[in-house]
Structure formats: structure tokens, C-alpha cells
Amino acid sequence: MKRKVLKFQTLNGSAKIPQFAHDDDAGFDIFSNEDVTISKGKIYGVSVGISSEIPKGCYVSIRDKSGLAINDGIHVMGGVIDAGYRGEWKVILINLGKKNFKVEKGNKIAQGILEELVKTKIVKTTILKSSKRGIGGFGSTGK
Numbered sequence: 001m002k003r004k005v006l007k008f009q010t011l012n013g014s015a016k017i018p019q020f021a022h023d024d025d026a027g028f029d030i031f032s033n034e035d036v037t038i039s040k041g042k043i044y045g046v047s048v049g050i051s052s053e054i055p056k057g058c059y060v061s062i063r064d065k066s067g068l069a070i071n072d073g074i075h076v077m078g079g080v081i082d083a084g085y086r087g088e089w090k091v092i093l094i095n096l097g098k099k100n101f102k103v104e105k106g107n108k109i110a111q112g113i114l115e116e117l118v119k120t121k122i123v124k125t126t127i128l129k130s131s132k133r134g135i136g137g138f139g140s141t142g143k
Contacts (some may be wrong), residue, residue, distance in 0.1 A: 005055065006054060006060070007052060007053040008053075010049060011049045014033060014049065015050050016031040018031070027112060027113045029108045030091060030108070030111060031107065031108055032091075032103045032109045033105060034047045035104050036103050037100050037101065038101045040096075040098060043092060043093070043094045043095075045090040046090060046092075047090055048089045048090065048109075049088065052081065052085075054085075054114070055083065057083070057117050060112045060113065061079060061115055062081065062091060062112055063079065065108055065110060068108075072101050073095060073096035073098065074097065074101055074109075076092065076110050077094050081112070083117075091110045
């Protein structure tokens with residue numbers, strides 16, 4: 001399997017470039033570059049102190065760390081880094097937990113997955129093909 005090259009630049013001396021915990025992991029860990037407390041119910045963009053050069057035809061999807069999600073109620077809000085973006089990455093977190101959450105510099109706060117882009121052509125239409133599901137949604141298949 002040919003590996004794609006994802007380049008990172010640190011923007012200050014304390015920033016850590018992402019890394020894989022295990023060779024067969026899909027996601028690479030992303031580390032905080034600041035100390036901050038996220039109050040319960042609040043959203044905050046955590047600085048990670050890096051910028052990147054993502055291969056053409058790819059993007060990075062930012063995802064939750066499962067341990068933070070289940071143990072602390074920390075969820076990633078948004079999270080697509082486009083190939084042409086060269087600015088600082090931030091990870092937008094929301095605290096859905098029951099108590100304030102302290103982020104310390106160097107903590108793993110999210111994971112990134114390099115994905116290949118499927119170019120999409122968007123077309124306006126007045127008629128859609130029917131499907132078995134149709135307009136059923138929001139619990140239409142039962143529990």
C-alpha cells in the first residue's frame with residue numbers, strides 16, 4: 001500500500017505534530033497547544049499550534065477521541081481541514097459532560113483521519129427518483 005504524505009509545521013516551540021498511537025490506527029492523535037477549561041455546555045476552539053500541507057485530492061476529518069467522549073462528554077464540533085488551507089488548526093470542542101473539563105497543553109484532544117476526496121457535481125432538479133425508504137425519517141423504521 002502506497003502511503004500519502006501529510007506534512008505538518010509547528011507554529012511555536014511547544015506544539016506537537018500529530019502522531020499515530022499504533023501502526024494500524026485509522027486516526028492520528030491531535031494534541032492541545034494550550035491550557036484551557038471548557039465549562040459544561042460551552043464550545044471552545046482549542047489551539048493545536050500546527051499548520052499542514054494536505055495532499056491534493058484529500059482532506060483531514062477531525063473526529064472525537066472515544067475516551068474523552070464516553071468519560072467526559074467531550075465532542076468535536078465540525079472538523080474538515082481542506083488541502084488548500086495553510087493556517088493554524090483549531091479543534092472545536094463542546095463539553096456535553098456534567099462538569100467543567102480541563103484541557104492541558106500536550107493532551108490528546110481529537111483524532112484526524114486523512115481521507116480521499118470524491119469530487120461532487122451538484123445539480124438542481126425538480127424530480128427525484130423514488131426509493132423504498134421514500135420520505136421516511138426521524139424514527140420511521142421503529143426502535
